[in-house]
Amino acid sequence: MAKIKRSPWVLHYDGSSCNGCDIETLACLTPVYDAERFGIINTGDPLQADIFLLTGGINGQNAPVVKQLYEQMPRPKVVVAVGTCACTGGIFKECYNILGGVDTVLPVDIYVPGCAARPQAIIDGLVKAIDLFEKRSDEHDELVRRQKHERGTKAHGSSH
Numbered sequence: 547m548a549k550i551k552r553s554p555w556v557l558h559y560d561g562s563s564c565n566g567c568d569i570e571t572l573a574c575l576t577p578v579y580d581a582e583r584f585g586i587i588n589t590g591d592p593l594q595a596d597i598f599l600l601t602g603g604i605n606g607q608n609a610p611v612v613k614q615l616y617e618q619m620p621r622p623k624v625v626v627a628v629g630t631c632a633c634t635g636g637i638f639k640e641c642y643n644i645l646g647g648v649d650t651v652l653p654v655d656i657y658v659p660g661c662a663a664r665p666q667a668i669i670d671g672l673v674k675a676i677d678l679f680e681k682r683s684d685e686h687d688e689l690v691r692r693q694k695h696e697r698g699t700k701a702h703g704s705s706h
């Protein structure tokens with residue numbers, strides 16, 4: 547993994563999981579797996595979050611909530627689906643109330659398989675998410691720099 551320039555904050559949302567993947571996700575934050583060594587902090591505030599980690603499938607009730615949380619997160623952002631339910635709907639896929647995996651409502655970047663997903667697999671997914679977040683952050687910074695430069699050039703040109 548490349549050197550981390552920022553500490554990514556993770557927003558965890560439980561869609562309609564059995565809680566198995568949530569317990570494994572929380573285990574990642576304990577000293578045993580210690581996800582904080584990558585600078586990862588679990589936040590409950592979408593306005594501060596960089597990585598959106600979801601467990602469980604999407605249903606009619608949580609779909610608008612998930613979309614709203616995603617919209618509230620600042621750009622750039624990365625979405626991680628943890629566990630088979632979040633990836634595809636899993637064992638609940640045929641239930642009357644399940645629409646499917648997270649990608650039925652959001653653009654998912656990283657899929658972490660498993661039922662339940664193992665902490666090692668979740669951390670592996672988060673490390674990939676950090677790499678992607680760094681790349682998107684660099685692209686975003688470059689875009690902002692170019693836009694500032696263009697605005698400055700236009701302002702300078704119009705003063706003549």
Ligand code: SF4
Pocket residue numbers: 562563564565566567568601602629630631632636637660661662663
């Ligand atoms: S993937 Fe398995 S452990 Fe995870 S939420 Fe679904 S049923 Fe539960």
